[in-house]
Amino acid sequence: MPRSGAAAPGTSRTAGDSTSSSTASSGMPNRSRPIRTMSRSCSPTRWRARSRKRAGAADRSAVWSGVTVSGGVVVAMVRGGPLVPADGFSQLRGRAVLLGLFGQLDPPRPEVAEAVETCRKAGIRAVMVTGDHKVTGRAVAGMLGMAREGEISVDGPELARMSEGDLASKLDTIAVFARVHPAQKMRIVEAYQRRGDVVAMTGDGVNDAPALARADVGVAMGLTGTDVAKEAAKIIVTDDNFATIVSAVEEGRLVYRNIKKVVLYLFSTSMAEVLVLTAALVLGYPPPLAAVQILWINIVTEGTVTVNLIMERSEGDEMLQPPIPRGEPLLTAALLRRVLFMTPSIALSTFGWFVVRTSQGVPAEQVRTETFTVLAVCQWFNVLNCRSATASALNFRVLTNPWLVTGLILSNLLHMAVIFLPPLQAVFHTVAIPWKQVFAIGAAASLVLWVEEIRKWIVRRSLPRAAPAPQAPTPRA
Known part of the structure; x- marks a missing residue:
């Protein structure tokens, strides 16, 4: 019978009211034995029951063993006459009659x-x-x-x-x-x-x-x-x-992984901005970005995609990874290695564009606007990089995160407004960019994407191939 609301192992429970004479006891035989012991002064019927009890001790042990090895609990049913609840089960000692044994099983879900x-x-x-x-x-x-x-x-x-x-x-x-x-x-x-x-x-x-x-x-x-x-x-x-x-553990690992993705994105892009400005200062170039443009990058360009990256769905391998060590920092050695690829790539695209266009004699405001746009596009490519440490960004899986897609579209529209709308041009020190330059900017800014794709490809090549899935075992009755 299913085990539901049964007495705890080694305890007993009265069935019925205070006048009931039936009692159930569950647990190990040696823990329930005291209330199953009979007095020599009992009636002949009860004495015969006691004799049968002695003769069947081995059988009862076999029943107990059979039930317990199957994951069940043995319950003994005894009759002991009228009970007074206040006196407890000690009143059964010496006068209880064993009626039988049955097993309880609480099958796992x-x-x-x-x-x-x-x-x-x-x-x-x-x-x-x-x-x-x-x-x-x-x-x-x-x-x-x-x-x-x-x-x-x-x-x-x-x-x-x-x-x-x-x-x-x-x-x-x-x-x-x-x-x-x-x-x-x-x-x-x-x-x-x-x-x-x-x-x-x-x-x-x-x-x-x-x-x-x-x-x-x-x-x-x-x-x-x-x-x-x-x-x-x-x-x-x-x-x-x-x-x-277990599902909560998986969800927790997903949240933690997504937080690390955001940290990777913010750290790599922020370090790239610092590297670009430092390189211009050291090499004697004018500032490649206006202060208000840096503010826009940090608040709008990053803000429209950063929170959205937290909404990334499971990659499917969260519960195939080992537990995160206690005290592990967010910026692990693996993340820092990725930063070493991402940050120089973004800085090279941005500062390289600025140097080349300046050397070509392009007006300073247009160079600054183009450099500003290169940095923004680099960050859009980089947020796609940060979605996975090994999986390629060159697929349609980004559509599984509509929040990120919406953020990227919104960021593009806002950036276009800053460049092409005259009221915003005056505020952000921008000028309209020829459309033929837009495609060249996209190509130059994609360097960070291709560098990270090559790194991911090398990592995937070094991973051990998954063994073929074993055959499902035959279900046991």
């Missing part, structure tokens, strides 16, 4: 096994901490893919006998912690933290609260969780579904 496998691919190890028996926990962990060959299960008494050193040395091989009490749950969390792991702990009961509070990320169940557990946790899952937690 179908999506949980897939979520556990997703965690494994993402470098996240899921470990079971359960109040059920070690055999039951191991069986469920095996169904979900948490416990694999060579991994072990440890119960509360075994954990208590372990020193901190023994526990630390076995953490990588322990898949299931069973029959643990609150202090042991917190000890498990701290053991993982001592070796530098980031620990997320899930729970719903009062006993889980200390571990939820101690974990780096405490996750409480919103439907079945107690108020104490919810207060101790940092996150509450409203549907009590482990797969939802």
Whole structure:
């Protein structure tokens, strides 16, 4: 039968009101045995029941083993006469009659096994901490893919006998912690933290609260969780579904990746502006950009695409990457290497255009306007570069982010207005550019795109080829 609202392992529950004589007890045989022991003073019928009980002890053990290895919990049904609730279950001791055994099974949700496998691919190890028996926990962990060959299960008494050193040395091989009490749950969390792991702990009961509070990320169940557990946790899952937690991890990785894209874009373009102005100053050229034009680049050209880059959709490999190390800076070595390609390319296009056009005797205001436009177009190409570290920008995938497409169109229209509308020309010190120069500007500004495309191509060539997908295993009954 499905396990729903059953008594906790090792406890009992009265079925019916205070006059009911039927009681259910679940858990390990040795923990439920006291209320199944019968008195010698019972009636002949009850004595015969006791005799049958003795004769069938091996059968009952076989039933218990069969249910627990399947991930279930054994419940004993006994009859013990009228009960007084205030006296507790001790009143059954010595006069309870065993009526039978049945098993409860709380089957895992179908999506949980897939979520556990997703965690494994993402470098996240899921470990079971359960109040059920070690055999039951191991069986469920095996169904979900948490416990694999060579991994072990440890119960509360075994954990208590372990020193901190023994526990630390076995953490990588322990898949299931069973029959643990609150202090042991917190000890498990701290053991993982001592070796530098980031620990997320899930729970719903009062006993889980200390571990939820101690974990780096405490996750409480919103439907079945107690108020104490919810207060101790940092996150509450409203549907009590482990797969939802995994989806949240994936979303978090996407947000973090998009933030790094924005940092890369802003840092590379800002450094290019500094490089252009510094080069002009050192080489004795007049300023290639007016102050108001630099302000426009920083506020309008960048502003119309920066926030939009945050809205990038998943690239599909977020859960195939290893976890981000604790304390990793936003500007990692990999990002700085990309900056070393992007920044010089933008600076070379912009300053190179300025030098060439100046040497050709073009009027200063037109040169400044063209240089201003080259820098803007470089930034539009560069925002396409920043969308992925390996995937080419030369595809239509940009259409999956309508916010970025809208931002690019808006930025183009505003820049054209600054160049071609007389009222804005006076404010921004611009002049109209001949249309034949517009295409030349686009070609010169695309240098940053081609440099980054070559880098991405080299990176893709160096990546190991994906192995063919394995055949799906045959579903087990």
